[in-house]
Each structure stands twice: as C-alpha cells, then as structure tokens.
Amino acid sequence: MHDEPSGAALLKTAGEALAAEIIPTLTGRARYAAAMIGNALGIVAREIEQGEEIARVWDRALACAGPDASRETLVAAIRDGRHDADHALHAALVETAEVAAAIWKPTALQRG
Amino acid sequence: MIADARKVALQAWLGSRLDQPDLTLGEIHPLSGGSIQENWKLTCRLGGKDRSFVLRKDAAATIASSRTRAEEFAILQVAHAAGICTPEPIGFCHDPAVLGAPFAVMGLVEGVGLGPRVAKDLSLGGDREQLAERLGRELALVHGIRPPQEALAFLEQPDPHPALAAIRGLRAKLDALNAARPSLEWGLRWAERHAPEPLPPVLVHGDFRTGNYMVDSEGLTAILDWEFSGWGDPLSDLGWFCAACWRFGQTEKEAGGIAPRAAFYRGYEAQIGRPIDDAAVRYWEVVAHLRWAVIALEQAYRHISGAEPSLELALTGRLVPDLERAVLRATTPDCWRA
Numbered sequence: 072m073h074d075e076p077s078g079a080a081l082l083k084t085a086g087e088a089l090a091a092e093i094i095p096t097l098t099g100r101a102r103y104a105a106a107m108i109g110n111a112l113g114i115v116a117r118e119i120e121q122g123e124e125i126a127r128v129w130d131r132a133l134a135c136a137g138p139d140a141s142r143e144t145l146v147a148a149i150r151d152g153r154h155d156a157d158h159a160l161h162a163a164l165v166e167t168a169e170v171a172a173a174i175w176k177p178t179a180l181q182r183g
Numbered sequence: 184m185i186a187d188a189r190k191v192a193l194q195a196w197l198g199s200r201l202d203q204p205d206l207t208l209g210e211i212h213p214l215s216g217g218s219i220q221e222n223w224k225l226t227c228r229l230g231g232k233d234r235s236f237v238l239r240k241d242a243a244a245t246i247a248s249s250r251t252r253a254e255e256f257a258i259l260q261v262a263h264a265a266g267i268c269t270p271e272p273i274g275f276c277h278d279p280a281v282l283g284a285p286f287a288v289m290g291l292v293e294g295v296g297l298g299p300r301v302a303k304d305l306s307l308g309g310d311r312e313q314l315a316e317r318l319g320r321e322l323a324l325v326h327g328i329r330p331p332q333e334a335l336a337f338l339e340q341p342d343p344h345p346a347l348a349a350i351r352g353l354r355a356k357l358d359a360l361n362a363a364r365p366s367l368e369w370g371l372r373w374a375e376r377h378a379p380e381p382l383p384p385v386l387v388h389g390d391f392r393t394g395n396y397m398v399d400s401e402g403l404t405a406i407l408d409w410e411f412s413g414w415g416d417p418l419s420d421l422g423w424f425c426a427a428c429w430r431f432g433q434t435e436k437e438a439g440g441i442a443p444r445a446a447f448y449r450g451y452e453a454q455i456g457r458p459i460d461d462a463a464v465r466y467w468e469v470v471a472h473l474r475w476a477v478i479a480l481e482q483a484y485r486h487i488s489g490a491e492p493s494l495e496l497a498l499t500g501r502l503v504p505d506l507e508r509a510v511l512r513a514t515t516p517d518c519w520r521a
Contacts, residue, residue: 107495142363152376164366165511167365169504171504172505175505
C-alpha cells in the first residue's frame, strides 16, 4: 500500500504547478527547458497510470506470434514474412502504438 | 568560442580566399546550430562595405550518417553552380591550424528556417502556394544533377534499388540499437514487399523538408543542410517533404505544412518535364516515417548510452509510437498485395 497522493497524482500536480507558476515567469532557453520538464512529468504520470493497459496490449500483440513469444521473436517472425497482412497482429500493434502515443501526448490520437 | 589568435588566422584565410587582403574580421556570434555542427556568424569589412558570412565546423558529437564538412561543401558548390537557391559557397579550409578543425564559409542568408515557425507564421514565405511551387522547381533542379559528376566522385555509387537499400539500412540500425520495435518492422516488411520500380539515380538532397530551407517575408531565400545528400531515387525527396511527420501541426497542408500538395507537384513537374508517380511518393512517405522513427531512436540512444545526456534527446525517443501509428495506418492488411 502506497501513501496518498499516489506517485502519478503527485507528478500530475507538480506538472500543473510548473505550468501555472514557473513557466510563465521564464523566457528563452529556460522556458523551453521548463516546458520539456513539464512534458517529461506528464509522460511519467500517464505511464504509471497506464501500466496495466500497456502490459495488456503487448500481451495481445505477442500472443499473435505464439506462446512464449517475445518482442525479439515477433520482430524476427515479421521480417521472415510470417505475419504479412496479418489482421490480428496489425490490430494489436495499432493498440500498442496508440497507448504509447497517448502517453507521449494525450492529444496525439485526436489528430486521427 | 573562437580565441583571438584564431581570429587573426581566420581573417588572413578569408582575406586571401576572397582576394581581399584588406578584409577585417569584426564580430563573431554563435548561430543556433544543429546538434551535428557549430555555426558562427562572421561580420567582415571588405572593399569599404560590411558583409556577413556563416562558418560551419564540426561539433563535438557527430553521427555516422553525416558527411564530412568538405564533402558537404563540395555538394553545395555543385548545387549552387546548377542554379539552385543555396547560400553562396565561399571557401573550405582543410588546414586544422586555422581553427582547430576544418571548416566551411558561406555567404550569410537572411531569413527564418525554424520549421514550426515557417509552418505557422503566415507573414513569412510570401504566397504559400507560390512558395511550394518554387520549392518543387528547386527540388527538380537538384534532381537534374545526375551521375557521374567529377566534383562528387566521393559519393557512394548509386544503389540499383534505393528503397530496398534504405530498408536494409534501417533494419541494420535497429539491430545496432538492440531496438525490438514490431510496428516499425511491420512497416519495413510492407515497404520491402511493395517497393516501386526505382527511377534512374539522381542527386537527392536527403533532408528536403520544412525546417531545412529559409524564407523571408517575400519567399524562399535558401535551401540548407546538404549533409545527407547522395545518389538516390528522386521520389524519396518528395516523400520526405510531403510526409505527415514534417508538417509541424499543419496536417491538412500536405506539402511540408505550407500548402496543398498540388502546388508543390506543379512546380516540380513543370521543371522536371514529366508527371510525378503519386503512388510512389506515398510509398516514400511511409519510408519517411520509418526513417524519422529510426533517427529518433538513435537520438534517444545518445542520451540512454550516456554519450550525451539530454532531456531533449530523451524526449525524442518518446515520439516514436506516434510515427508507428502513422506507419500502421498507411499499411493496413488490405494495402498488402497477395
């Protein structure tokens, strides 16, 4: 049992404080660096929150390559042409990319 | 910084290069440079007038796919001689005694190059359709340079199938990074299966996109960043320029985030004198996303490996899934030939 607020919630609050109180006071390189720090905090917070979902979508993708498949064996199978036009794998890979893209930037998926 | 003793040597070299022994070197300012090289602005007095130049020199960390400064300068000379809108090549100094490393000097070009600003700030670049047309014509001039060229004898021989060579190269880089990325592999496999017939080899710019040319309020002022040029398939440059990942948020403007695709095609076709194979350009747009994804992984690895700790490089690694989404969208199972 972790203490409250959770790590993810704390990072989210830290990011909000950075955006509201620090970034507006900065200019130039420092502002750019602070904005990058804000991005990094948001990514980590979302990654913590989405941990189970990340595991689920990767399990589904790896299951397409058989039992005990790893990302490395899946890569080898794709290169060998064993998954050409594989509908199930394509759908599963789209899920892995969408979950990770939304962790990177929540607005990414709105662009279609 | 450039030390005072070096400034004396630089002034003498530049004066002799321009045949202006009375040239005096004034201020030297750092310019926002790439991660690959250092750029400096030199202000000089010669023949009773002020004139500004750009000096380019290798930065500490360089990546393997970047050409030597001397080769880049030779490509710039060939491009400039072909009438392409580039900075004026002034001279190349091979002697490390002058500045500690070889360097190139070009005429300074005024303008804005930063991709997001060029895409967003409509007070720049003049009429955007005309800008895209002009860029199409300029690119066609680049593609008018064909092998063999004595001045470009250092370039690798053209590969008979540049798309397949690109795929081999990207797979080798993924392997070197130990990066197991099934979505990129899906795209690479599709690209291997669906590569169009290559066009005869031409000089390709290799990084022709918004962000690598400069504009002022009127229009184009210079095409920059020739360090990835080589013999290749001309449509690879068109795909890189139009790829969604280089539109800087202006997704509906398919020509580099600045204008409709048709304007860019129109300029290119008028200059090159043959129609563009649009399906082949779209193929190269998929390859463009794959290439940018691999470059992003390489940049992240510079941070991860400890070679160059940097939050910016670290964050670059995280944009890869968004590129993977674009690749997967363009290569759905119904896009595969049986």
